[in-house]
Amino acid sequence: MRPIPAFALTFSLAAFPAVAQDARQIERMMEGRQGLMTLMAHELGKLGGMAKEEMPYDEAVAGKAAANLAALASVISPELFPQGSGEGEAEGSEALPAIWEQPDDFVTKINGMQEAAATMQAAAGTDLAALQAAMRDVGAGCGSCHETYRQKD
Amino acid sequence: MRRILTVGLALLLVAGAAGLWLTRPVTSDPATLAGLTGDAGRGERVFWAGGCASCHAARDARGEARLVLSGGLRLTTDFGTFVAPNISPDPTHGIGAWSLEDLDSALRHGTSPEGQHYYPSFPYTSYAHATPQDVADLRAFLDTLPPSDRPNEPHELGFPYNQRMLLGGWKLLAGGPSWIVEGDLSTAEERGRYLVEGLGHCGECHTARNALGLRDTGRWLAGGPNPEGRGTIPNITPARLDWSEGDIAEYLSSGFTPEYDSAGGQMADVVRNTGQLPDEDRRAIAAYLKKVPGIE
Numbered sequence: 001m002r003p004i005p006a007f008a009l010t011f012s013l014a015a016f017p018a019v020a021q022d023a024r025q026i027e028r029m030m031e032g033r034q035g036l037m038t039l040m041a042h043e044l045g046k047l048g049g050m051a052k053e054e055m056p057y058d059e060a061v062a063g064k065a066a067a068n069l070a071a072l073a074s075v076i077s078p079e080l081f082p083q084g085s086g087e088g089e090a091e092g093s094e095a096l097p098a099i100w101e102q103p104d105d106f107v108t109k110i111n112g113m114q115e116a117a118a119t120m121q122a123a124a125g126t127d128l129a130a131l132q133a134a135m136r137d138v139g140a141g142c143g144s145c146h147e148t149y150r151q152k153d
Numbered sequence: 154m155r156r157i158l159t160v161g162l163a164l165l166l167v168a169g170a171a172g173l174w175l176t177r178p179v180t181s182d183p184a185t186l187a188g189l190t191g192d193a194g195r196g197e198r199v200f201w202a203g204g205c206a207s208c209h210a211a212r213d214a215r216g217e218a219r220l221v222l223s224g225g226l227r228l229t230t231d232f233g234t235f236v237a238p239n240i241s242p243d244p245t246h247g248i249g250a251w252s253l254e255d256l257d258s259a260l261r262h263g264t265s266p267e268g269q270h271y272y273p274s275f276p277y278t279s280y281a282h283a284t285p286q287d288v289a290d291l292r293a294f295l296d297t298l299p300p301s302d303r304p305n306e307p308h309e310l311g312f313p314y315n316q317r318m319l320l321g322g323w324k325l326l327a328g329g330p331s332w333i334v335e336g337d338l339s340t341a342e343e344r345g346r347y348l349v350e351g352l353g354h355c356g357e358c359h360t361a362r363n364a365l366g367l368r369d370t371g372r373w374l375a376g377g378p379n380p381e382g383r384g385t386i387p388n389i390t391p392a393r394l395d396w397s398e399g400d401i402a403e404y405l406s407s408g409f410t411p412e413y414d415s416a417g418g419q420m421a422d423v424v425r426n427t428g429q430l431p432d433e434d435r436r437a438i439a440a441y442l443k444k445v446p447g448i449e
Contacts, residue, residue, distance in 0.1 A: 041413035048409055052399045136428050139407030139415055144215075147421035152384040 026085045030093060033080040036072055043069040044138070047124060051135045063125030066117075069138075073117035076110055078103060087151045094151040106149060113141030176321025178264040181257035189253070189289040196294025199287045201429040202352040203280065207422050208237040219425070222247070223301035228274055230380055232366065233310035235274040243300035256295075257288045263324060270320035272308065273327070273366065281330035282351030326367055333373050334444055341433075345441025348434060349374075353427075358386045358419070375448040384418065392447030401439035402432065 046065040049055035078099075086095045099106050116137040123130035200206075206214070209222040224239040241247035248256070255266040263270060263277035271277060283291075313319060333350055349355045360368045361377025376388035387393070396404070400411045405427040408416035416424050427435060 044409065044413040048403065048407075048413060051407075052403050054399065135403075135407045135409070139409050139424070140428070142415035143408040143417065143421035143424060146415050146417035147419075150417050152379075152418035 022082075022084065026082055026090055029080045029082050030085055030090060033076070034092075036075055036080075040069060040072050043072065047120070047131060047135060047138075050128065051132045053128075057128040057131070059125045059127075062131055063121075066121040066124035066134075070114075070117040070121040073114045076113070078106060078110070081106075096149050096151055099149050106145070109141075109144045109148070112144055113138075116141035176318070176325055178268050178270050178321065179258075179262045180264050180268070181254045181262060183254055185285045186253050186257055186289065189285055191253075191289035191291070191293030193290070193293040193297050195287075196290035196292065198430065198434075199283075199291040199352065200294050201426045202348055202434065203283075203291070204353065204423060204426045205240070207419075207426060209240045212422075220298050221301055222295075222298060223303040224305060225303060228381060230274070232314045233308060235272060235308045235310075236306045238305045239301055239303050240295070241301040242296055242298060243302055246302050246304050247300060248295070249300065253289060253292050256292050257285065260288055260291075261330075263320075270317050270324065272317075272320065273323065274308075276354040276357045278324075278327050278330075278368075279351055279354035279357060282332075282347060287352070323365065323367075326365065333370055334441070334446075336444075338444065339440065341437045341440045342444050344434070345437035345439070346444075348438050349441050353438070355389075359389055372448055374442075374445055379419075381419065388448065389442060390445050390448045391443060392449050394442065398436065398439035398443060401442060402435040405430075405435040405438060406432070 043065045046055070046061060047069070050057045050062055081095060081099050083100060084090065085093055086097055086099065087093045116134070119137050120131075120134040123134035205222065206219040208226050208228070209224050210219045210226075211221070211223065212226055214221065222239065222241045224237045226237040228235040228237070239247045242249040244250045251259075251266060258264045258266070259271065259275075260277060260280040260283055262281070263273065263275065265271060308315075330351075332346060333356070334346055338346065356368060356370075356374060358380060359374045359376055360370065361372060361375070362368055362380070374389050376386050376393075379386055394401075396411055403409060404416065405424060407428065408421060408424040410416075415421070427438075
């Protein structure tokens with residue numbers, strides 16, 4: 001037996017766990033980012049209910065929801081969008097290739113969203129009018145990424 | 154035989170002349186604008202309701218930059234690529250030298266100061282509903298914006314779409330401004346109709362078009378393919394859009410759906426306009442949408 005095929009075999013076998021590890025990592029990061037979005041929507045539901053005046057304004061509830069929202073927002077980063085986790089590559093992904101084509105802009109928009117969440121945190125416990133105004137900032141922050149980086153239905 | 158030929162030729166000439174006359178570019182009647190004074194403050198509301206910045210500002214412009222109406226946005230459609238022009242107050246490259254009649258002819262009749270037809274990528278079939286006072290107010294507001302010296306670029310269209318004269322026929326088929334939703338409407342519903350069917354030109358995307366690019370008004374706001382590429386534009390008639398009026402108003406303010414997902418695609422940009430309107434206008438739009446016939 002010649003040594004070269006054995007050498008190649010060793011290499012190809014060694015590659016399998018790496019591929020499996022990447023797939024697992026992609027799955028974990030997708031669960032993470034999608035879970036974060038769900039939790040942000042949950043906190044926004046309380047803030048939005050008050051903004052729409054469907055629920056009475058309660059500064060303690062609003063302040064807590066906004067603090068949670070800001071904390072969740074701060075976890076969003078390009079780390080949650082590993083290569084291979086885009087739409088068409090990973091099942092259930094709506095992440096568009098533009099995320100990886102223009103990473104600097106992606107980060108700028110994430111930063112903008114985090115700033116809007118911080119604005120909400122400062123405003124929510126103040127009064128209803130401040131909360132309503134901050135709701136537009138947060139919406140614009142979320143929308144700026146979804147406009148460019150999320151697959152439209 | 155010669156007599157028949159002569160009569161035939163004469164009839165052809167008459168028909169041709171009638172056709173040319175019927176499809177001629179119509180301009181504003183100066184009498185409708187006589188004595189009007191524009192108010193820039195009210196004009197800003199017209200500006201956001203009309204969504205002017207969505208095409209005439211740079212696509213990635215945010216905040217104050219959305220008031221620089223330098224044009225340049227490329228709309229890729231089945232008919233070719235349309236390039237939005239500079240409508241800043243620059244006298245050479247923008248529309249600073251236009252009279253109020255010029256702006257009115259453009260917005261409500263789709264006719265340029267040179268007497269040419271505009272392409273309906275500029276939604277004048279909707280803007281035709283604009284009141285003369287709103288046109289005057291809009292003019293006053295546009296005059297306050299920063300000038301831009303970006304030169305205009307021609308549209309990129311193949312034959313026959315590059316023949317502007319044919320647009321006269323298209324305009325004839327599209328018909329004049331008439332309200333789609335009629336009947337007993339409250340003051341708010343009427344305001345909503347003006348904003349949706351008129352200035353907001355919602356039907357330009359939310360109503361499907363036929364091969365000639367004419368809207369199927371029998372399926373008003375029932376959605377259809379995205380004229381600008383992939384995906385679909387949703388049906389927003391009450392048959393499909395079951396949001397409360399408060400939900401619709403909130404969506405037009407912050408972009409949040411009732412589940413707190415956010416607007417994406419082109420609608421994210423529309424919300425950048427509607428978010429600038431007074432809340433009563435967003436509520437008027439919501440009230441009107443509840444009066445639209447439900448279509449599955």
